[in-house]
Amino acid sequence: MxxxxxxxxxxxxxxxxxxxxxxxxxxxxxxxxxxxxxxxxxxxxxxxxxxxxxxxxxxxxxxxxxxxxxxxxxxxxxxxxxxxxxxxxxxxxxxxxxxxxxxxxxxxxxxxxxxxxxxxxxxxxxxDVLSSQANIAGYKAVLLAAYTYSRYFPMFMTAAGSIAPAKVLILGAGVAGLQAVATARRLGAVVEVFDTRPAVKEEVMSLGARFVEVEGAADASAAGGYAVEQTPEYKQRQEARIAESAVKADIVITTAQIPGKKAPVLITDAMLDKMRPGSVIVDLAAATGGNTAQTQNDTTIQHNGITIIGNSNLAAAMPxxxxxxxxxxxxxxxxxxxxxxxxxxxxxxxxxxxxxxxxxxxxxxxxxxxxxxxxx
CATH class of the missing domain: 3.40.50.720 (NAD(P)-binding Rossmann-like Domain)
Incomplete structure (x- = not known):
């Protein structure tokens, strides 16, 4: 043949x-x-x-x-x-x-x-092509964020003063998210991770990140590593917890997708309005609608001083x-x-x-x- x-x-x-x-x-x-x-x-x-x-x-x-x-x-x-x-x-x-x-x-x-x-x-x-390519995407997302961000990632103590470490929020602890955690930690950032699956907490913590817990999530064990639809009550609690972390974050990496459906909006306009100017968001779910309310696929935009990078094909950047x-x-x-x-x-x-x-x-x-x- x-x-x-x-x-x-x-x-x-x-x-x-x-x-x-x-x-x-x-x-x-x-x-x-x-x-x-x-x-x-x-x-x-x-x-x-x-x-x-x-x-x-x-x-x-x-x-x-x-x-x-x-x-x-x-x-x-x-x-x-x-x-x-x-x-x-x-x-x-x-x-x-x-x-x-x-x-x-x-x-x-x-x-x-x-x-x-x-x-x-x-x-x-x-x-598993999803895992092999997502691993690269998670790694590249953090490097892209670090390149775009106007400040240091690690903490520095110098004669001219001290620089606090960057605060990174990662939404989704699948293959891409976990690689993003590991890469951000290697660069010296303080990392928080949100995921609807409590089972990933141990993996997140083993990489040196803090796991943001929201109780009452629907079971995602059969979703092949993707997010699943949640109840309205859970979404309200989820939004409140993500908002608390997002307003303090310098970098946000988003990875959540639902098979066959539009990606869930996890970063709302209200959250974006409260984030720090100079913050960077890298949205790996951009091709299916994005995890922020302002994401545009294959486009980098400025929104109230925040850089939002919509790119679901970052693995292709390391061909x-x-x-x-x-x-x-x-x-x-x-x-x-x-x-x-x-x-x-x-x-x-x-x-x-x-x-x-x-x-x-x-x-x-x-x-x-x-x-x-x-x-x-």
């Missing part, structure tokens, strides 16, 4: 496969074609792919002849319209937020494997390592799809079932169907 690696859309610097993973696939009797320049922005030149055994081919040839198309995002027009019926694709397609594209893919009898839909089980950890980790996740997943050099997905496997969004003209993923994306 032929696996084809496509160049990503403008603004995405990562690539689906890196040369070392290409070499491993070739050892499994898979032919790998790579679009010219596909890895250039991640610092993997075409020469590295050819040395690994790949063949450089135009995108049009890859789309028509490859059995499996690999791109982190669905190809942009006009390439998208040229993909033949029945083709197999794998990437991060966010099916819960892209109902129209999913319906179109089903109508064209494309088989879509979206790795962000893989069940987050122990067996699937090596394929070399992000691509390396993603490619390893992809390789591990493909072990369930490719056998003896041929594409033979085991649709009885729970991981393959979870990742498969459309197949044979129908939407197959139960979570996507539950949101009203009908079979074709």
């Amino acid at each position: 032929i696996a084809g690696v496509l160049k990503e859309k403008t603004g995405e610097h990562r690539v689906s496969l890196v040369p070392e993973v290409v070499k491993q696939l070739i050892q499994q009797s898979v032919t790998v074609w790579v679009e010219p320049g596909a890895g250039a922005l991640a610092f993997y030149p075409d020469e590295a792919y050819t040395q690994a055994g790949a063949i450089i081919k135009p995108a049009a040839d890859i789309i028509q002849e490859a059995n499996l198309l690999l791109s982190m995002h669905l190809p942009a027009s006009p390439l998208w319209e040229t993909i033949p019926e029945g083709k197999m694709l794998a990437g991060i397609y966010q099916p819960l937020y892209n109902a129209g594209l999913i319906q179109e893919a089903a109508a064209r009898k494309l088989t879509l494997f979206s790795l962000d839909s893989i069940p987050r089980t122990t067996r699937a950890q090596s394929m 070399a390592d992000a691509s390396k980790l993603y490619a390893r996740n992809m390789f591990n997943f493909l072990q369930l799809v490719i056998r003896n050099g041929q594409a033979t997905p085991d649709f009885e496997d729970d991981i393959v079932q979870g990742a498969c969004i459309t197949h044979n003209g129908a939407v197959t993923n139960e979570r996507v169907k539950a949101l009203g994306v009908a079979a074709v």
Whole structure:
């Protein structure tokens, strides 16, 4: 079979496969074609792919002849319209937020494997693209905040006077949030963390941060690391506690998302009005609406002296390592799809079932169907 690696859309610097993973696939009797320049922005030149055994081919040839198309995002027009019926694709397609594209893919009898839909089980950890990319995003969010912030992060005691450490508030203690905690602490900040899941308290405290507790949260254990809808009474208590911390914070990192729904607004206009001028907010939930009332996706704005950075794609700002980790996740997943050099997905496997969004003209993923994306 032929696996084809496509160049990503403008603004995405990562690539689906890196040369070392290409070499491993070739050892499994898979032919790998790579679009010219596909890895250039991640610092993997075409020469590295050819040395690994790949063949450089135009995108049009890859789309028509490859059995499996690999791109982190669905190809942009006009390439998208040229993909033949029945083709197999794998990437991060966010099916819960892209109902129209999913319906179109089903109508064209494309088989879509979206790795962000893989069940987050122990067996699937090596394929968990959400975790590998969120880890990078949490790290980069703190570095971006430190670069933007007009003061020091650590405490300094000098002959000219003392500088108090920065106060960092992190909303959400998933993979991105915990990495943000660790990074902010390494930079010398005082860190508080809010999360609806009491189970993460121990992890937060082990990293040297204070956990902000609000009692009465709905159980989020089955939400795959995301937030869940809460009761009105809980939201009132939550808002009051977050407000107390937000008005004292110099830096806020927000990460809360709810699958298939708009991200919850955790930082209201009233809170923003009371925050210190010069404060910085980095909103990693910007692509799904944002956790602040003023967040704009892929945009940095000034609001009453506060810098609000809306960026859900920070992992792409570290494309070399992000691509390396993603490619390893992809390789591990493909072990369930490719056998003896041929594409033979085991649709009885729970991981393959979870990742498969459309197949044979129908939407197959139960979570996507539950949101009203009908079979074709």
